Amino acid sequence: MEIPKKIKEAIKENKLVVFAGSGLSTKFNLPSWTKLVEDIIQEVDKEEYKGFLSLLQFKVMTPIEVLEKLKKEHNVIRRYILNTFNIKDVDFAFHKEIISLTSQIITTNYDNAFEIASNNVINPVVYTSTFNISEINKNNISYIFKLHGSYNEPDNCIIFKDDYEKLYSADSALKEKLKLIFTEKVILFLGFSFNGPDINLIFNNLDSVFGNNNKHFILTKEPNEFNKFEFLETLEIKDFNQIDNFISDCLTYKADKKLIGVENKTVIDKAKTDKPKIVALLPNPLDIDFKDDLSKVVNCFETLDASLLIGALNIKTLSVIEDYDILIIVSKVFKSNLYLEDDNLKSILLSPEEICSNITNEKIPIIFITNEKIGPVPGYSIISISSFKTSLINRFIYKCLKNNELNFIEEDISVFLTKVYGKPIQKGNAEVSSFYNNNKDLQIGKKSLENVIGRIEEQSIIALKLLNIKKTNKLLNIKASGGTGKTTLIKKVAYELYNRGYFKEGVIFKSCESVKTFEDFEEVLIDGFNLTNILNFKEYLKDNYSFLKRDLLVIPDNFETVVNSVNKVDLNKVIDLLKFSTDFANVVITSRERLSPDEDYEDVYSLTPLITDDALTLFEKYYGSVNNVEERRILRTDILEDLLNNNPLAIKLVTMSRTRFKFITELKAQLIEHFFESINEDYSLVFKNNADLNIERTKSIYQSINYSYTTLNTKERLAFELLNLFRMEYLYQILKNALPQIHHQIILAIKN
Numbered sequence: 001m002e003i004p005k006k007i008k009e010a011i012k013e014n015k016l017v018v019f020a021g022s023g024l025s026t027k028f029n030l031p032s033w034t035k036l037v038e039d040i041i042q043e044v045d046k047e048e049y050k051g052f053l054s055l056l057q058f059k060v061m062t063p064i065e066v067l068e069k070l071k072k073e074h075n076v077i078r079r080y081i082l083n084t085f086n087i088k089d090v091d092f093a094f095h096k097e098i099i100s101l102t103s104q105i106i107t108t109n110y111d112n113a114f115e116i117a118s119n120n121v122i123n124p125v126v127y128t129s130t131f132n133i134s135e136i137n138k139n140n141i142s143y144i145f146k147l148h149g150s151y152n153e154p155d156n157c158i159i160f161k162d163d164y165e166k167l168y169s170a171d172s173a174l175k176e177k178l179k180l181i182f183t184e185k186v187i188l189f190l191g192f193s194f195n196g197p198d199i200n201l202i203f204n205n206l207d208s209v210f211g212n213n214n215k216h217f218i219l220t221k222e223p224n225e226f227n228k229f230e231f232l233e234t235l236e237i238k239d240f241n242q243i244d245n246f247i248s249d250c251l252t253y254k255a256d257k258k259l260i261g262v263e264n265k266t267v268i269d270k271a272k273t274d275k276p277k278i279v280a281l282l283p284n285p286l287d288i289d290f291k292d293d294l295s296k297v298v299n300c301f302e303t304l305d306a307s308l309l310i311g312a313l314n315i316k317t318l319s320v321i322e323d324y325d326i327l328i329i330v331s332k333v334f335k336s337n338l339y340l341e342d343d344n345l346k347s348i349l350l351s352p353e354e355i356c357s358n359i360t361n362e363k364i365p366i367i368f369i370t371n372e373k374i375g376p377v378p379g380y381s382i383i384s385i386s387s388f389k390t391s392l393i394n395r396f397i398y399k400c401l402k403n404n405e406l407n408f409i410e411e412d413i414s415v416f417l418t419k420v421y422g423k424p425i426q427k428g429n430a431e432v433s434s435f436y437n438n439n440k441d442l443q444i445g446k447k448s449l450e451n452v453i454g455r456i457e458e459q460s461i462i463a464l465k466l467l468n469i470k471k472t473n474k475l476l477n478i479k480a481s482g483g484t485g486k487t488t489l490i491k492k493v494a495y496e497l498y499n500r501g502y503f504k505e506g507v508i509f510k511s512c513e514s515v516k517t518f519e520d521f522e523e524v525l526i527d528g529f530n531l532t533n534i535l536n537f538k539e540y541l542k543d544n545y546s547f548l549k550r551d552l553l554v555i556p557d558n559f560e561t562v563v564n565s566v567n568k569v570d571l572n573k574v575i576d577l578l579k580f581s582t583d584f585a586n587v588v589i590t591s592r593e594r595l596s597p598d599e600d601y602e603d604v605y606s607l608t609p610l611i612t613d614d615a616l617t618l619f620e621k622y623y624g625s626v627n628n629v630e631e632r633r634i635l636r637t638d639i640l641e642d643l644l645n646n647n648p649l650a651i652k653l654v655t656m657s658r659t660r661f662k663f664i665t666e667l668k669a670q671l672i673e674h675f676f677e678s679i680n681e682d683y684s685l686v687f688k689n690n691a692d693l694n695i696e697r698t699k700s701i702y703q704s705i706n707y708s709y710t711t712l713n714t715k716e717r718l719a720f721e722l723l724n725l726f727r728m729e730y731l732y733q734i735l736k737n738a739l740p741q742i743h744h745q746i747i748l749a750i751k752n
Contacts, residue, residue, distance in 0.1 A: 023191030305428025311435030436501030454614025480607035483649030
């Protein structure tokens, strides 16, 4: 791309200013406006707001409009900004290039990317400081002008509509300074897209203030959208990678590519911290539950002024233990062997010698904290603490780590080394983070870790299959009938793997329920890849990811709705796109049927029915314990197996009804009565689609919904029937907002 003469001259004369938008921060996986609003609603967790999620999803309201409805939750919003927009430990190479080009930066972003890219030499200026604003643009001194505030002052961040209006309409120091910069400098706008919900608020205000007194430039894929602003000249790009190339080309016109405008200062890397780096590994296998016992042990080390990185105790993690000061291994012992996790997330047993042999750094001091004594391991420096008592561990931390004493006598502590860290570790608050640097709050939510009962073998198999498609590039299809819990299961396993360092770019869960055409599905997949404004999805993937598959997991859920909603031509295009996309990211669908019986692109895993023991556990979770031996037999055989077919959805529908009977025989009688009412109806008319008729347990679900419906009062029944007039994708949220008192089992029935 040819660089305009005006920009070349501005670079040479040190008159170029970069105006950075949120697009530049997508490199750091910061939340979009939509994701920010969704996260806030989930965190606030109030029924009155949850209806906005569907309105956002279907673009009935913009994120800015929804934020207006959340104003009274401003403290939660500002706390979210504080906790989310502090960027650490990522690649700032592009931002460093921008600062090498010009150290005069204006940005609407809350994050600290430019500050870190300048090695914190350039101090940010926030719109609230009149004095600091007055110093901008004097003698070419470097600045980072944060128009909309900074994450570390969340109470001053520009968030709501009236914030924007006050900022740009008042005769403020900020407005006067912007006028001066716009008059004297040449501004290059980067990272602005017309899909951004705040874009009109920003550019309409700038246009009204500056008019066409001086022309400035914007790199954009949407030149027609920005041409209406008088102060802008558009430079069209085909994809956002061209921005990097444009900045690199601009640098060739820079005589001195070092940071400029920092008077008599040399930019140097931040001094390395002398805080010790401590790694704590503990197992949390699917088949054994001892996480709480082990986690409270690790919590004791948070009183140290150290970096504490927490990970899973498995061979993969042990093999990358290198540049760390102390390794803590917390586990339980069985016959002299310790529990670890295998690749399939189930437990395995290894001896202390086998564990140590898998550690890359042979010199690292190892602290074993277990329930039984561990002897010396030849060739390794270890300490064995054979108790989970926090009082003992706190004494050890005080004596050994904080005071560097190794000559103390404790029955449950054995020392087989001469030094741990070399000097006392100060008391403080540890910086706790994931060993895998995967500190995202996934869209699927941490609750997905708690919603699965049983199914250990299935989870283990799915985990291995997910890891396998990373290598084979196949599409994984989790196939099962309706209501069997396939969606819940894949969410759980995906989150478990993410917590162990897999899928570092995240796990993106996308519902296919609203897909009606190929274009609809393509948008679902584009969103799943965390992309926006993509005109040709296939070409974009080939241009940007041909040499490196993204470490991302995309989950299009309820794919059978696509099969039954789109026409045959579109369906073939959808399947072709799925096959193509698996070369560029990991893709797993949930469906009620396989896509093709002949081709080899699909790895199908058919989910088995819930076993009765797990069905019983699920039933008692929502209904309460059934302790009488005979009633327990009736529950297992007559109700769960015969009437409900061990179907998880059917069980939830029945157990969440209004009535809890004194005797399980009463529940059985009620179920039989209502089941015989519905059994005479032609339930196949209710489940019309081919995929619905493929449900092995259609009767149990239909009859359970029918039973739940009978527990509603007259008004609730009327409301339920009236709401059938709405499209299904809106119905769930509308019902929750309109009738918060309505029973959860009916909502669940609608949602599924």
